Amino acid sequence: MKQSLTRGPLNCNLNFRVLFLLISIFFFTHSPIYAQTEESYQTLLIESALQKNLDAQPLWHILLHYKIGFTQKLESLIDDPLFFNAPTGKSDPRSELIYTLKAFFLPEEKEGIHSQCRFVARFNWLSEQLGIDKERLPKPDCNEFNEFMKTVNPKKAVLVFPIGFFNSPASMFGHTLLRIDSSYKSPLLSYSINYAASTDEQFGFLYAIRGLFGSYKGYYSIQPYYERIKKYNHMEHRDIWEYSLDMNEKEVKQMVMHAWELKDIFSYYYFFDENCSYNLLFLIEAGKPSLRLTDRFNLWAIPIDTVRAVDLEGQLIEQIYRPSERSKMDFLSSQIPKENLNLVKEISTGKSPAILDNYPNVNEQDKKSILDLSTEYLRYLFSAGKIEKEEYTRKFLEILSSRSKLGTSVTDVPAPVSPEQGHNSARISYGLGSSDGDTFSSLKIRPDYHDLTDPGIGYIPGSSISFFDTEIRFDHSKNKIKLEKLSLIDITSISPRNYFFKPLSWKVFTGFIREKTSKENDRFIFSINTGGGFAFQILKKTEVYSFLEPAAKIGGELKESYSLGIGAGIGALIEITPRWKIHTYAKRVYFELGENHEETLISIQQGYAITQNNALKLDLNWKKHSEYSFYEGTISWNYYL
């Protein structure tokens, strides 16, 4: 018996109705009425957005980097016109909101990417706020973005801080970058986000000037984290601190979406304020708009201060220390008996590792340390360009082959105190003193950064850098206020030479100082003083150094208005306890040209850290200017803010 198929008058009618419906929908969606409906949906969304004041919401301002500038007007810090949809988008949040919504409805791409696929964070947030029905908008294929998110796979965020290192006081300012952790356990497989200036020149006077005045374009970039480690840890010998951020997956995703919006978008890079670490704060705020980070920085943003800002907001939950190659080498050196250090150099520079067998006093653990250190030293020699690649790879494998026969060892470099625990960058001091019997009060203001007797935690020993260090004194007997000092640049770098590294220590001072020429007379002059020399570590916490110091003075009160000379000095830096530091220095300068005179100084400066941001200091000096000599001492309270 044949089964009759469902065919018949009823079915034909149904088919006909379906066909009619389909034809109607076709004409409807392609009719002017439909277009108008979509246009009115657009209008509806815009009206709703304006009614909800979304253009005044913190996240909108964060996503567009709007800030009130010096002109007291609201303006975006981003300079690339591609970042804005509205013609006046850079200064008008409301207009930018309207045009951004409109852009989502446009069928065409701009510069090869649809607005929904470029401004992903904005689209995501506005969709949530307005309940946008995505079916009523064009649905572009955001392939590139999707691939990007799949590869980066954002789960957690880490604020990374490469700190300073030896013989570079300026590096104490540090740098920051963000690491985005995925579901991989190893941080080496994470990607990191960095903001930097795109420069042609690697160095030079022009580089510095252009950077100071915002003549370089700054870009956000993303790279595998291991490339960053190679650069900071290996090449630049910087220790790295990794601070886990208290952000959940949704927040980290939003942050990464905002980073995508900034892809290939430039803004002018300013070393002082709109620099690497300031611009990174926008990303963190984009993930968590409730945080107050960028607002804390007006005139300048020092990287470690941005880390402290994040800490103040309670966002740092765990920190990990990643020692540099230099720190590892220093640690390994301390593990090897001094008499065997020469073996490291011999193995790194030619001898076979088998020579270790000739030394019965070198035990198994020492052998491992020696070979580990030889490997590190060899890698340093190669990156410093002191040996060629072929020689390097041959020796490298030779040492490692011997090492592989020895089993494992523990080489955990002990972590120092983390840098955000160091004293704050600015300092105010109030003191009392006496100069050749005349008492005075002293007020000092230093906007940044750190000197040799400031509390040492978190800073590089022997490194000192400051700008615009100012001292005003009130002379009690003469009832006069005088400007005692206004330094422009004051940098000292005391770097001990050791078995492997032989740096040149140096210093530079330029600024105005007041010098006493007799009991009754003093003069205010411009001084330039440089110095170069050697330093050595003679005890665990004691360094001695000596400098050759050219010096110049300029001032109307000088004979012939200038004076040029050369001098020498010796000094010592002693850390009696972690809180108590002493810097003592003696120098003599012979000024031969211009005004002919001699200057001698013997100085003992002490600093005692009472808390992280409070220190007591005692400075004692004996000064001699030609025939006139006197004692001067000050005791001061120092507060860091």
Add this chain to the structure above:
Amino acid sequence: MKKALSMLVLLSSFVFINSGAAMAAQQNTGCGLGTLVLGTVGNQDSVLMQILIVTTNGTSGSQTFGITSGTSNCAKPASFVSNDRLEQFVADNMDNLATDIAAGKGETLETVAELMAIPSEKKDLFFSSLQKNFNTIYPSSKVQSADVIDSIVSITAGS
């Protein structure tokens, strides 16, 4: 004499301030040992640069979103156990991996284990058998990343 002395003093100050200029190592991309990173060793900023508060993170050429950066033009390993991520990682970290394998442990080695999905209970064996077979993995200084991966895979399969 005095003029000469003064000139000497000024000149040495000037030279000194400009000394220690950045010694940028050559970028050396490759698939073998001895690849370098662009940067300055020990970051020897010239004194002048330090005076002008230069933050040296301004490196050129890194304005990209280098998601698939690395030496993707390296020869591929023969083993089909390998994957793109593993190949890229090994090619970019040859020296560190060799150091870790020789030492029997290390972060780079842990990462390779993760990329190869080595179960955690087998990791110690994985590390020690690679260490024992160091010379097989690195027979010569011309070894390439693909060879290293193939050797690791076969040693792991064998142990």
